[in-house]
Amino acid sequence: MEIQLKLYGSSKILSDKDILNIQLPNNSNIRKLRDTLTKIISEKYSKSNLKNLPKTAAFFSEKDEVINDSYKLSNKEFISIIPPIGGG
Secondary structure (H helix, E strand, C coil): CEEEEEECHHHHHHCCCCEEEEECCCCCEHHHHHHHHHHHHHHHCCCCCCCCHHHHCEEECCCCCEECCCCECCCCCEEEEECCCCCC
């Protein structure tokens, strides 16, 4: 199945577009999405500061609701990723 991941903040480095299409096995959840993002980042963006992004980012459903790691994804679903924001 494929999901569309809307990129915000530092995650925009993952694509030249605002959306990254990601292939996942059927019946995947947010935990599987985090694992897949970790793999993508380690293979293609190892020199960036995104190493911890999949572990620390929040994910939101199409209804702008925060979703947890057990949330079941469906094919063609639109999910947003919001990296943590730090300040001082």
